[in-house]
Every structure is written in structure tokens, then in C-alpha cells.
Amino acid sequence: MERIIAxxxxxxPIAPEDAAAILAGEQSSGTFVAVPGETxxxxxxxxxxxxxxxxxxxxxxxxxxxxxxxxxTFHQATVRVSWSxxxxxxxxxxxxSTLQGNLYEIRAFTGLRLIDIDLPTSYGTHFRGPAxxxxxCRELTATHNxxxxxxxxxxxxxxTAAETATIVDTLAGAxxxxxxxxxxxxxxxxxxxxxxxxxxMDVLERHADRTxxxxxxxxxxxxxxxxxxxxxxxxxxxxxxxxxxSINSVGLSAVKxxxxxxxxxxxxxxxxxxxxxxxxxxxxxxxxxxxxxRLAGVDQxxxxxxxxxxxESDDSVVASIEACQxxxxxxxxxxxxxxxxxWGGQAFETWRRTQTxxxxxxxxxxxxxxxxxxxxxxxSLQQAWQAAVEGLDIDxxxxxxxxxxxxxxxxxxK
Amino acid sequence: MERIIAxxxxxxPIAPEDAAAILAGEQSSGTFVAVPGETxxxxxxxxxxxxxxxxxxxxxxxxxxxxxxxxxTFHQATVRVSWSxxxxxxxxxxxxSTLQGNLYEIRAFTGLRLIDIDLPTSYGTHFRGPAxxxxxCRELTATHNxxxxxxxxxxxxxxTAAETATIVDTLAGAxxxxxxxxxxxxxxxxxxxxxxxxxxMDVLERHADRTxxxxxxxxxxxxxxxxxxxxxxxxxxxxxxxxxxSINSVGLSAVKxxxxxxxxxxxxxxxxxxxxxxxxxxxxxxxxxxxxxRLAGVDQxxxxxxxxxxxESDDSVVASIEACQxxxxxxxxxxxxxxxxxWGGQAFETWRRTQTxxxxxxxxxxxxxxxxxxxxxxxSLQQAWQAAVEGLDIDxxxxxxxxxxxxxxxxxxK
Numbered sequence: 001m002e003r004i005i006a007x008x009x010x011x012x013p014i015a016p017e018d019a020a021a022i023l024a025g026e027q028s029s030g031t032f033v034a035v036p037g038e039t040x041x042x043x044x045x046x047x048x049x050x051x052x053x054x055x056x057x058x059x060x061x062x063x064x065x066x067x068x069x070x071x072x073t074f075h076q077a078t079v080r081v082s083w084s085x086x087x088x089x090x091x092x093x094x095x096x097s098t099l100q101g102n103l104y105e106i107r108a109f110t111g112l113r114l115i116d117i118d119l120p121t122s123y124g125t126h127f128r129g130p131a132x133x134x135x136x137c138r139e140l141t142a143t144h145n146x147x148x149x150x151x152x153x154x155x156x157x158x159x160t161a162a163e164t165a166t167i168v169d170t171l172a173g174a175x176x177x178x179x180x181x182x183x184x185x186x187x188x189x190x191x192x193x194x195x196x197x198x199x200x201m202d203v204l205e206r207h208a209d210r211t212x213x214x215x216x217x218x219x220x221x222x223x224x225x226x227x228x229x230x231x232x233x234x235x236x237x238x239x240x241x242x243x244x245x246s247i248n249s250v251g252l253s254a255v256k257x258x259x260x261x262x263x264x265x266x267x268x269x270x271x272x273x274x275x276x277x278x279x280x281x282x283x284x285x286x287x288x289x290x291x292x293x294r295l296a297g298v299d300q301x302x303x304x305x306x307x308x309x310x311x312e313s314d315d316s317v318v319a320s321i322e323a324c325q326x327x328x329x330x331x332x333x334x335x336x337x338x339x340x341x342x343w344g345g346q347a348f349e350t351w352r353r354t355q356t357x358x359x360x361x362x363x364x365x366x367x368x369x370x371x372x373x374x375x376x377x378x379x380s381l382q383q384a385w386q387a388a389v390e391g392l393d394i395d396x397x398x399x400x401x402x403x404x405x406x407x408x409x410x411x412x413x414k
Numbered sequence: 415m416e417r418i419i420a421x422x423x424x425x426x427p428i429a430p431e432d433a434a435a436i437l438a439g440e441q442s443s444g445t446f447v448a449v450p451g452e453t454x455x456x457x458x459x460x461x462x463x464x465x466x467x468x469x470x471x472x473x474x475x476x477x478x479x480x481x482x483x484x485x486x487t488f489h490q491a492t493v494r495v496s497w498s499x500x501x502x503x504x505x506x507x508x509x510x511s512t513l514q515g516n517l518y519e520i521r522a523f524t525g526l527r528l529i530d531i532d533l534p535t536s537y538g539t540h541f542r543g544p545a546x547x548x549x550x551c552r553e554l555t556a557t558h559n560x561x562x563x564x565x566x567x568x569x570x571x572x573x574t575a576a577e578t579a580t581i582v583d584t585l586a587g588a589x590x591x592x593x594x595x596x597x598x599x600x601x602x603x604x605x606x607x608x609x610x611x612x613x614x615m616d617v618l619e620r621h622a623d624r625t626x627x628x629x630x631x632x633x634x635x636x637x638x639x640x641x642x643x644x645x646x647x648x649x650x651x652x653x654x655x656x657x658x659x660s661i662n663s664v665g666l667s668a669v670k671x672x673x674x675x676x677x678x679x680x681x682x683x684x685x686x687x688x689x690x691x692x693x694x695x696x697x698x699x700x701x702x703x704x705x706x707x708r709l710a711g712v713d714q715x716x717x718x719x720x721x722x723x724x725x726e727s728d729d730s731v732v733a734s735i736e737a738c739q740x741x742x743x744x745x746x747x748x749x750x751x752x753x754x755x756x757w758g759g760q761a762f763e764t765w766r767r768t769q770t771x772x773x774x775x776x777x778x779x780x781x782x783x784x785x786x787x788x789x790x791x792x793x794s795l796q797q798a799w800q801a802a803v804e805g806l807d808i809d810x811x812x813x814x815x816x817x818x819x820x821x822x823x824x825x826x827x828k
Contacts, residue, residue, distance in 0.1 A: 027598065029569040042572035046602070064692055066725070086603035087571050093636045093663040094600050097685050101597060101660070104688030105724035105754075155443040157501050158456035183515060184441065186508050188460070189500035222507045225639065225671035246515070249507040251665005257639035271511050274518030275697050276689065278478055282696070283689050310519035311480070340519075 002120035003082040005051060006099045006288075011062065011111030011281055013069030016077035017053050019108045024048035024081050027103055046087055051080040062110035063281035074110055090126040092295060093252055100284065111281030114288045123295065124329025130299040132265040133332025134325075134358045137299060140241045140265060141177045142213045146389070147357050149381045150178030150216075152339070152364040157185050161195035165203045167374070171367070172207040172215045174375030175382070178360055180218035183246050183269045193219070193231055201238045218244035218267035218300075225254050229261075236263045247293055248272035259297025267337070268298035278311060286320045294328050300335045300360060306349045309341035318353045325356060335360050342366050343411045344384025344404050348397075351388040361385065371410050372403060380407040416534035417496040419465060420513045420702075425476065425525030425695055427483030430491035431467050433522045438462035438495050441517055460501055465494040476524035477695035488524055504540040506709060507666055514698065525695030528702045537709065538743025544713040546679040547746025548739075548772045551713060554655045554679060555591045556627045560803070561771050563795045564592030564630075566753070566778040571599050578605065579613035581788070585781070586621040586629045588789030589796070592774055594632035597660050597683045607633070607645055615652045632658035632681035632714075639668050643675075650677045656714075661707055662686035673711025681751070682712035692725060700734045708742050714749045714774060720763045723755035732767045739770060749774050756780050757825045758798025758818050762811075765802040775799065785824050786817060794821040 012019035028048035029038060055077045062074050088094035104112055130136070138144055151171060153164055171179055179200075187193040200217055208214040221231040221243045228250070232243050244267040247255050259266050276283040290301055303320035304312045317338075324336040338350065338359050343366030350359070363381055370377030380403040387397035387404070398405040408414065426433035442462035443452060469491045476488050502508035518526055544550070552558055565585060567578055585593055593614075601607040614631055622628040635645040635657045642664070646657050658681040661669050673680050690697045704715055717734035718726045731752075738750040752764065752773050757780030764773070777795055784791030794817040801811035801818070812819040822828065 029572050038569045038572075042569060045604075046569075046572035064725075065694060066727075087598065089601065089603070091600060091637045093638075093660060093665075094598075096663040097597050097636065097660045097683075100689065101663070101685035102688070102724070104686065104692060105718075105726065106688075107723065107725045109725075155452045155456060155460075158443050158452075158460035183511050184501065184508075186505060187503065189503070190459075222511065223505045223667070224507075225667045228667065246507060246511045249510040249515070250667045251507075251669070253637070253639050253642065253664045253668035254671070255665070257668070269511075271515035272518065274516070274520075275514065278518060279693055279696055280479060282693055304519075309521065310516070311478075311521045311523075312519065313480075 002085040002122055004085060004095065004120060005080055005082040005118040006114060007078060007080050007116040009076065009111065009113045009115055009281065010079055010109055011059070011074050011076045012108050013067065013074050013110065014108055016055055016075045016079065017050070020050040020053050020079040020081060022106060022108050023103050024050050026106060027098055027101065028083065028087065046084060049082045051082050054078045063279070064110045067110040076111070078115070085120055085122065090123065092256060092292065096252065096292065113281055114284045116285065117288050117291050119291065124331070127295045128297060129294050129328065129331025130297055130334050131259070131262045132299040134335045135332060137216065137265050137335050137360070140214070141216045143177045145357070146382065146385050147359040147361040148177040148335070149378055150180065150360050150362040151176060151367045152180050152182050152362060153185070154182065154364045154368050156182035157188055159191060161191050161199040164191065164196055165199035167368070168200050168217070169203045170374045171378065172204060174378040176215060176378045178216045178218070180244055180267060181220035183220065183271045186220040186222055194234065197234055197238060197240070201240055205239060214239070214241060216242045216265065218242045220244045222246040222250050225257065228254065228258055232258060232261060232264065241265060242267055244269055246271050247298065248276070252292070252296060255293070255298065256296040265299040266297065267300045268293055268302065270302045274311070286316070287323045290320070290323050290334070291328060294331065294334055298334060300337050303336045303338060305338040305340050305342045306346040306353070307341065314349070314353070321354050321356065321359070325358060337362060339364070343407050344380045345394060345408060345412055347381070347384035347388040348394050351385070357385065357389065366407070366411065369410070371406050376403040376406065379403040416499040416536055418499060418509065418534060419494055419496045419532040420528060421492060421494050421530040423490065423525065423527045423529055423695065424493055424523055425473070425488050425490045426522050427481065427488050427524065428522055430469055430489050430493065431464070434464045434467050434493040434495060436520060436522050437517050438464050440520060441512055441515065442497065442501065460498060463496045465496050468492045477693070478524045481524040490525070492529070499534055499536065504537060506670060506706065510666065510706065527695055528698040530699065531702050531705050533705065538745070541709045542711060543708055543742065543745025544711055544748050545673065545676045546713040548749045549746055551630065551679050551749050551774070554628070555630045557591045559771070560796065560799050561773040561775040562591040562749070563792055564594065564774050564776040565590060565781045566594050566596050566776060567599070568596065568778045568782050570596035571602055573605060575605050575609035575613040578610055579617045582614050582631070583617045584788045585792065586618060588792040590629060590792045592630045592632070594658055594681060595634035597634065597685045600634040600636055608648065611648055611652060611654070615654055619653060628653070628655060630656045630679065632656045634658040636660040636664050639671065642668065642672055646672060646675060646678065655679060656681055658683055660685050661712065662690070666706070666710060669707070669712065670710040679713040680711065681714045682707055682716065684716045688725070700730070701737045704734070704737050704748070705742060708745065708748055712748055714751050717750045717752060719752040719754050719756045720760040720767070721755065728763070728767070735768050735770065735773070739772060751776060753778070757821050758794045759808060759822060759826055761795070761798035761802040762808050765799070771799065771803065780821070780825065783824070785820050790817040790820065793817040
């Protein structure tokens, strides 16, 4: 029978082997005292199994405060635990409750982090995965041989639908591939979802008639289930190609339901992610996290960016891009969304470290605040990527491309 | 215009006032560089506002690793930030993305925790809150003047539907008020949801015909949206009174959709909660968390228990019970679900510290492994509560009640 294997980093004052056994018991057939009915056959079939325990070191202070160790030592280890697929089948929320449920509450752990999930073959058959992914998003935006260039409407909130449409008009005229609502913006008192959808799509249709290219606009539908479905339909009706959902806030079952529709590319915004991952010995690694959302069918996933304005290291960003571009079954790979404090300058390091152009490269202020205007902002990003892929360095790129040079002067001060 | 106020505990190497301003900017109209369109009028209407900053102390090591401070000092503070209701209206996922979104990623914070949310009056009109809550669950189970006594079917997974029904039969015969699936159990290879629903409800109907009391069984419907709705309907069709959802795994939009149906009491299981709250300077406090799920309409919310088997302190458990029983608008209060390693022995301290019987008091092994059988297990819990409320101590209770005395011998060894 197929098994799902979860890899954790654990920290514990007791023997890591014992801590892993507690985890396996708590998350399958165990309770705090033996009960009737817990037969050997039942345990054979349904008990979670500790597959391996690899000790990685010791520390003298617990990662989570409030715990003590009799000898002042806390062991760190990588453990692999497996469950029979018979326990929860292909039910994703049940998989999450099993792999990430009450185990974080277990007293024996002073640190616990889900690092990876090995999924069984049947998941590749049952789940379609992203309906569009990288290839589909390239197709929808007619963008090939370079990253998709995108931006976020800023200011995040406060503008009217008409003001938003005016900016969209400029950006579409400048040859942008993708535009999105900010994650803080869905429907405000002065800019309803419906008004913005109509105003933006009018503009984009007009540009598409002229150029043959429909710019992808990610309308933020995050909200209640029925409203999301109805807004999704509205986007389809007026010829839009993308809806955005804040995956952590909306939650797994509703996001899966939206993705199942399959008529739009789904832009998965991971705001709230910092809470789940920022402490290195708590929560979940992106490698595991992105697998869950790929199974749900998300087409685009945020990965932060090189030299971002947030806490995340470049190494972590690079690992996240690689995770999205590692095949899962024969499903389309999701498009990594690079953003946060980005302008063309980071294209060079992003390319050097990832060697991929299969990215949605997003700049907010980096485009909207370009000194020569937003059209030059878009152009400067395309130039940066062209230069990076051709092997130019940042100085050479600035000499060759005036729009990029102007961006550099603005954002790097030289 | 109404505002929503969020209270955070923060930790930062910079001045807390500056860090709070960064948070407010990031979560409303800000970007990393000023952009056209960010007018004064727009900022007046939509900018988040720092309402107060109260410094609470300094530490010399950051709560989140990886950060440094020029002078080695990290400030801790309680800050209150407010948003105009015009930014997201009554859209709960958007509220979560605003109050708990990218702010956890901000570099200036070495700790950030959402402590409380002050909701505006209009939320009390817009959201119904729990359809049943404490009073409704008492009504549905015909249980008055004492806590509802409940149990979790154990072993968590592995038994057949028929084996489950046999246990339910014994428990119902013993006068239990509430039984639930384990959060790890929804539909297994040897115990499908439908089989279990039929087998359990047959038994409960039979007992209800005899006693006039329908035991509440929380069938775990956690899963995909449409399947949850269809299972919900199946429960209603056969006369069940409750459905269980793992709120973190299922997610907010889908849980709200389920609660909106209003035909069943919704048992909200918070597995995964440890990940969101265990680090004291990261994540979210239960006080804020439970408000979100009350607005969604959850009728029963887990709060752990006194002297539980997990990491959580008694103080934290008591605070959670109080949070659930603090009125929110004029909505029914949700029923706090006390569980984890419970038997009758904790009734005394639970009563002493909370002075409430408006609880669903759950014992898994505490009932199922009672030395005189499960009926005596149920009885021992009722006895413990009766004794506690009457002012008896644990020794006096054991002298008066043989079933409780037997439980004490089993679980306390004396």
C-alpha cells in the first residue's frame, strides 16, 4: 500500500528516536493511554511509521522558549515519518491535519518544522495540479524567451477604478505582460471589484485588439466562497485570464475549489507566509508548502526576490524558485512570482543563481516610480533581463540601455 | 468612518514607533518608494494609522534569529494599528490578509504577534456568528446545569464503522452528551464517511427513541468544498446535529461557507494551532484567533485543557476559555472544548479557575480506558464535575463516588 512520507527537522530534550515515535503515535492510532480496540492488526495497517532518524547536532538553549532539559542538552535531528494512504486517501485538508496538525503541540518538541513531503504516485493521477503553470501563462500572455514582466498596482489601496484603468492603459501600452491587484486590494468603498474589472478589461481589450496580446491581470477575488466563484465567473465573462487568491487567508479547501474551475490562471499570493516559516525551527519550509498548493492547482506562486525588502535571504529565494521548477509528477510547474523591492538591477543575480527565465518578474515601485515614466519602467526590466541572459554585467547594461540606466540611478543612486 | 484596531506585540532593533509606522505603511497604501497617485486625500482616507505605542522592555537577543542590532538592543512594545473599514469592508479573508499578511515578513521586526482585534459595530450586524453556540448546543443535547461530557473515538483511526458504532452504543447507553471523530479520521479505506454516518446514527436514533436525548456526534467532514457540503447534507438528512471541521486545514472561506448553512452545530478543531502560536513572539494569540472563527460562525472551539499532555500552560488554557465566553456583539458565545489528556481529575482545577460549567469537557482515553468500562468512564466525569461545583476536593469526591475513585486510581495512580 502506498505511503506518504514527511520529513521534519525536530529539536527535543529526549532521544530523537523517542520523540519521533511520539509524533508517529499522536498522528495516527495513539492516545495518552492504551485503549481497547487498538489491536495489532489495526496498528499494522494504520500506525504511522518512523522511517529514519538522523541526528544533526545538539544545542544548549531550546528554540522554543519555556522548555527545559534535565542535562541542558537539546538534540536536533532530521526524521522521516510515513503514513499509509489508507488513512486519508487524497483528501488534502486531512493530509495537512495529519502532517501538520497537533504534532506542533507536542511537549517533547522544542522545535518542529515540516521540510518536505514525498507524495505517492496515485496523487499524480488524482490531482491535476496547475491547469496552466509556466507554459500556460506564457501562452495566455504571448510571452516567450524571457521572463514575464509584471507589476502591482500601487498605491495598494485608495485609487478609484478609473485611476487604476489609467495606469493599466499606460502599462499595457508599454508592453507589460502581467498586472495584479495588491493583496490588500479587492473591493474598497471607492473601487468596487465590479467597477475595476469592467474598467480594466475595457482597457486591456482595446490593447489586445491593437497588439493581439491580452495582458494578464490578476484580479484579487479573495473572499467568501460564493462571492469568489461569482467574481471568478465575472472575470471569465469579460475575457480576463487570471484571478488572484491570498492562499493562506482563503484557505486550502476554497482555493482548491477555485482552481478546479480551470478557466483562469490562479495567482497564489502567500501573504501571511512569514508567520509560518520565519522561525527556522517552527512551521514549514517552502519546499513542502508549495507541493500542497500545487496539488490544489495554483498556477503562480510567490517566492519573494533577490535582495528583497523583507527578511528572507537570497539563498531561501533561490531554493524556492528551484522548488517550483522541480517537476511534480507530470504536472505543469507553477510559475514562480519574483517580487518585493525589485527593479531591473536584481535580474543579474537572479539569472546568475537560477539560470532560468521561467519567472514572473514583478516590480511595483520599480516600474511605477521610474523617472522616465511607467513605460520606461517596463522597458528597463526587459532590458535588464536581456542583458543578464546575454552575459552583460550591470555596468555594461547601463551603458547600452538608457531606460535601465535611469532606473539604476533612481534605485541604486549611481 | 468605522475602524478596525489590531493590537500587536512587536520586537525590533529600531524605535518601536518607527517600526509601527512601517507596518502601517506596508499594510495600507505604502510601497518601498513614493509613487504617483499617493495623494494626501488618498492617504487620509485609506492609510492605516498607528494608534498607540507602549514600550514594554528591551532584550539583548532577538526572538527571531538572523537579525542584529547596531547597539545590541531589541525593543519590545505593544502597538495598536487601525484600518478604515472602507479598505476591506466585511470580507474576512481580506481582513486576515491586512492584519496578518506580509507584515510578518518585515525585516524591522524580530518578533511580531497579533494579540487582539477590536471589531467595529457593523460587524455585529453583518455577521451572524455561531448559529448555536453554548445555548444551542445545550438545547440540541438536552444538557443543562453541568458541562457537556464528551469523548473522542479512539483509536483515532483504524476501526471499522461497525466497531465505531459499537463503542457509540456503549457511550450513549452511559449517558454521554457528545462524541466526535478524531481529527485524523474522516474517511479511511476500512471506514468510509457514509458507512460510519449510517452506523452511528442508527445507534443514536435508537437511544434517542428510548431517552428523548439525541447524543451529538461530530462527524469530521474536513475535505474539499463540494464533498464537505454533500457530507453536511447527509448528516442533516439522517438527523445528525453536528459536523466537525479542522479549521486551519480547511481554511477560512470554506469554513465560513459551511457555517453559513446553519443546520448543524459546527465543531471547530484547531489542529495546527501550535504552529501559529507556540512561539511567544510570533503568530497570533488565541484571543484574536477565536474572534475570526466566531465571525465565521464556528459553534465549538478547542481550547486544550488544564494539565494537558501538550505544551500549553494552564494560564493559557484559562485565558482561552475566558476569551470564548466574553461576549462578541450580541452573538451566541462559542462552546469552549476542553480536551487533551483529560479525565475527571482536572474538573476541580478547571472549575476553580474558570467558575464556569459552559464547557464541552472531553476525555478520550479518560473514558475509553476507564477500568470499570466506558459507562463508568462517563459517569466518573459527571461525578467529578458535580463534586467540583459542590465545593468538594478531589479526595472527598473519590470517597463519595466509586467510579470517580476508580478513574483516579487508573490515571493518577492513587
